[in-house]
Amino acid sequence: MKNLLKLLSPFAPDQSGAVGVLYELGGLVVICDAGGCAGNICGFDEPRWFTKKSAVFSAGLRDMDAILGRDDKLIEKTARAVGQTQVKFTAVVGTPVPAVIATDYRALKRMAENKTSLPAICVDCTGTRLYDDGEERAYLELLRTFSTKEYETEKGKVGIIGCTPLASGYMTEKIFKGEYGNGAVTFGMGSGVEDISKASQCEKNIVVSTGGIKAAEYLKQRFGIPFETDFPVTEAMQKVIAHDFSGKKVLVVHQQFAANKMRKLLKERFDCTVDVATFFKLFDEFAQQGDEHLSDEEQLVRKVSEGGYDAVIIDSICNRALKGYRGELIDLPHFAVSGRLDENGGQVCLA
Amino acid sequence: MNNAFYITAGELAQKGFENTPDELMSAKHLIYSSPATLAFNSPGAQGFGVKRAGLAIPGSVMLLVSPGCCGRNTTMQSRLCGYQDRFFYLLLDDTDIVTGRHLTKIPEAVKEVFEFCDKKPSAVMICITCVDALLGTDMERVSRKCEELAGVPVVPCYMYALTREKKLPPMAAVRKAVYSLLKPQKRHSDAMNILGFFAPLNDDSEIYELLTKAGIKHIREISRCEDLAQYEEMSQANFNLVLNSEARYAAQQMEETLGIPYIEMMRMYHIDKIHNQYMSLANAIGVTFDDSAHYEAAKKAIDDFRQKHGELNFAIGEFLNADSFELAWALLSYGFGVSEIYGTVGERNFVFVKAIARLSPETKIFSNLSPTMLDYEPSGKKIDACIGNDAGYYHAGVPTVDWNEERQPFGYAGLRLLLEQLDGALKGDAK
Numbered sequence: 001m002k003n004l005l006k007l008l009s010p011f012a013p014d015q016s017g018a019v020g021v022l023y024e025l026g027g028l029v030v031i032c033d034a035g036g037c038a039g040n041i042c043g044f045d046e047p048r049w050f051t052k053k054s055a056v057f058s059a060g061l062r063d064m065d066a067i068l069g070r071d072d073k074l075i076e077k078t079a080r081a082v083g084q085t086q087v088k089f090t091a092v093v094g095t096p097v098p099a100v101i102a103t104d105y106r107a108l109k110r111m112a113e114n115k116t117s118l119p120a121i122c123v124d125c126t127g128t129r130l131y132d133d134g135e136e137r138a139y140l141e142l143l144r145t146f147s148t149k150e151y152e153t154e155k156g157k158v159g160i161i162g163c164t165p166l167a168s169g170y171m172t173e174k175i176f177k178g179e180y181g182n183g184a185v186t187f188g189m190g191s192g193v194e195d196i197s198k199a200s201q202c203e204k205n206i207v208v209s210t211g212g213i214k215a216a217e218y219l220k221q222r223f224g225i226p227f228e229t230d231f232p233v234t235e236a237m238q239k240v241i242a243h244d245f246s247g248k249k250v251l252v253v254h255q256q257f258a259a260n261k262m263r264k265l266l267k268e269r270f271d272c273t274v275d276v277a278t279f280f281k282l283f284d285e286f287a288q289q290g291d292e293h294l295s296d297e298e299q300l301v302r303k304v305s306e307g308g309y310d311a312v313i314i315d316s317i318c319n320r321a322l323k324g325y326r327g328e329l330i331d332l333p334h335f336a337v338s339g340r341l342d343e344n345g346g347q348v349c350l351a
Numbered sequence: 352m353n354n355a356f357y358i359t360a361g362e363l364a365q366k367g368f369e370n371t372p373d374e375l376m377s378a379k380h381l382i383y384s385s386p387a388t389l390a391f392n393s394p395g396a397q398g399f400g401v402k403r404a405g406l407a408i409p410g411s412v413m414l415l416v417s418p419g420c421c422g423r424n425t426t427m428q429s430r431l432c433g434y435q436d437r438f439f440y441l442l443l444d445d446t447d448i449v450t451g452r453h454l455t456k457i458p459e460a461v462k463e464v465f466e467f468c469d470k471k472p473s474a475v476m477i478c479i480t481c482v483d484a485l486l487g488t489d490m491e492r493v494s495r496k497c498e499e500l501a502g503v504p505v506v507p508c509y510m511y512a513l514t515r516e517k518k519l520p521p522m523a524a525v526r527k528a529v530y531s532l533l534k535p536q537k538r539h540s541d542a543m544n545i546l547g548f549f550a551p552l553n554d555d556s557e558i559y560e561l562l563t564k565a566g567i568k569h570i571r572e573i574s575r576c577e578d579l580a581q582y583e584e585m586s587q588a589n590f591n592l593v594l595n596s597e598a599r600y601a602a603q604q605m606e607e608t609l610g611i612p613y614i615e616m617m618r619m620y621h622i623d624k625i626h627n628q629y630m631s632l633a634n635a636i637g638v639t640f641d642d643s644a645h646y647e648a649a650k651k652a653i654d655d656f657r658q659k660h661g662e663l664n665f666a667i668g669e670f671l672n673a674d675s676f677e678l679a680w681a682l683l684s685y686g687f688g689v690s691e692i693y694g695t696v697g698e699r700n701f702v703f704v705k706a707i708a709r710l711s712p713e714t715k716i717f718s719n720l721s722p723t724m725l726d727y728e729p730s731g732k733k734i735d736a737c738i739g740n741d742a743g744y745y746h747a748g749v750p751t752v753d754w755n756e757e758r759q760p761f762g763y764a765g766l767r768l769l770l771e772q773l774d775g776a777l778k779g780d781a782k
Binding site for chain 2: 010011013030042043050060078
């Protein structure tokens with residue numbers, strides 16, 4: 001049955017992706033939920049929660065708040081928390097509860113701005129979509145709200161879009177600076193909302209997560225900043241290329257840009273055929289023939305069994321779904337899938 | 352600067368429960384799920400949340416029917432706790448959560464799960480979340496349809512975080528759910544059940560000895576049932592002993608449907624209260640208990656500990672196998688200091704706030720969930736030891752006893768074990 005998972009667990013949802021983008025920007029982030037979604041985000045999907053403080057709170061909605069649509073109460077609580085913390089903006093991140101009751105985010109944004117006198121954004125997440133969808137929405141809302149002024153281009157300044165732990169498996173910008181230079185601005189990691197405001201200073205953007213494409217397109221359209229996609233070479237990728245893939249047909253399963261980089265590394269080193277598959281967004285313009293979007297575990301099993309692959313490079317948590325596969329399974333952790341950070345050697349990051 | 356909100360026990364006792372400041376009432380402010388609180392304030396983060404608790408029926412599996420986000424943490428839970436073969440997910444999309452069309456898919460999904468399992472499950476628990484709470488889903492009706500189609504008992508579990516402060520919050524509802532498959536049968540005067548926890552009491556708890564000496568031969572706990580047959584024997588009980596108030600509704604249900612009456616006790620650390628409760632229990636079931644040896648051993652443990660470590664000052668958290676305020680009161684009455692408590696004040700435990708106020712009016716009471724805890728910095732009197740890993744989070748480097756093991760401490764043995772673990776922590780033993 002479609003959407004029935006018997007072997008895998010659900011992946012990081014859109015609200016986690018949105019919070020991943022907002023986490024370090026200095027805002028007060030309100031997850032519009034009853035408490036469980038915030039608990040999941042902070043306890044599982046946001047590994048920085050244990051190393052860097054951030055004003056991420058749950059709205060603490062109760063049934064009558066939802067049924068009666070008590071937005072005023074939410075704004076009251078938000079304003080009170082703004083008075084108790086030092087923040088530069090407020091952000092409301094959606095979950096299934098506001099999705100069911102059709103919360104009017106535009107009204108919520110206006111109410112928050114009026115009550116707190118701070119800029120506000122709302123990210124329309126539903127909990128039914130995946131993390132890169134939430135990243136996409138959060139980046140776009142941020143840019144539309146803060147990146148309105150056109151600054152003079154700074155020569156050599158590169159913007160990195162999509163560097164979140166969920167997409168990259170890294171909690172700090174070090175790996176991105178190492179790959180793209182110390183002057184690179186890593187939006188959402190080691191940078192603040194001021195950097196978002198000055199996004200138009202960048203000469204070029206590099207998108208490392210599929211959740212960053214729409215933002216890069218926005219900046220291209222608004223300020224004429226060109227972009228390309230890439231991903232840094234990670235420790236896990238280096239471990240993968242220590243295997244011999246000569247003459248093999250290989251499938252890489254990850255988020256599209258990490259998988260593309262893995263493919264590039266494999267093809268540089270070995271005479272092999274490589275396809276990419278992903279449970280997340282797959283952009284045709286960055287895909288090759290044979291690449292495929294996977295809607296669920298059944299499709300993964302079918303792709304692997306029908307593709308004739310000698311090796312599958314995939315987060316090892318998915319091995320359960322590939323029990324019948326006789327080829328080689330090689331681990332490439334993806335935090336949004338298994339909660340394993342590349343940064344700590346592929347260990348699960350838990351409270 | 353320390354902006355974390357607190358109120359002293361003396362001030363709070365004087366104000367009275369009705370005038371508890373908003374900062375201590377989680378419904379009145381945004382909720383801060385700090386690292387200190389995740390273990391208890393996030394679904395299934397540690398211990399038994401609704402999902403894991405729902406699998407207390409031996410041999411059962413769970414189908415979580417929800418948006419993907421609600422099943423996300425189960426990734427870790429299944430892998431780390433050996434539950435990976437017991438969780439299944441029917442993921443809802445945007446249309447499902449607005450129209451409720453997913454309800455028609457559930458029976459087929461249950462059938463597919465049942466057929467998929469090599470070892471056929473004894474029951475399928477269907478766990479639904481906030482979405483269905485808002486849609487007003489009649490899951491009892493859907494469950495009956497599932498039973499008809501799949502030929503297996505199907506039990507609904509409600510992970511409704513939206514109803515946390517209601518009469519039947521999720522952890523109380525799941526306790527009702529896990530006993531709901533019991534069928535009436537002849538009750539036996541020498542059988543009883545302990546309700547309240549999803550893991551057994553520590554084997555050395557004197558409660559087993561006291562009950563056994565009083566003629567009770569079968570003391571049953573759901574977590575000790577190895578199969579469905581043993582689980583079903585629970586309906587032979589002459590009475591239920593409720594050790595956690597969240598099991599009260601389950602006990603009431605069992606009284607109605609199985610005719611089993613219940614008695615409620617509270618886990619306490621005040622030695623005299625432990626004794627009084629045992630005497631009340633003996634009286635209620637018409638027996639006598641001689642707990643003097645256990646009382647004396649616990650008394651000696653307190654005296655030895657105090658002699659060895661002197662007048663220690665504690666910080667007490669709330670992710671504990673204890674009520675934070677009762678434990679604080681007990682420690683104060685033994686002559687120790689408690690300068691900080693991170694806990695949730697309720698009507699039920701306000702009596703302990705008053706008792707603390709009499710012994711230590713300056714004790715500070717914080718709410719773990721207040722946004723102001725983002726800025727908490729230790730200040731004031733030096734803390735010698737923490738109880739609860741949330742307290743330990745605030746006082747990094749201070750000897751800490753987590754006191755949240757799954758096996759449950761109870762009675763004099765629980766008190767002795769706590770002192771033993773504190774002694775170990777103060778000596779620098781690993782947690």
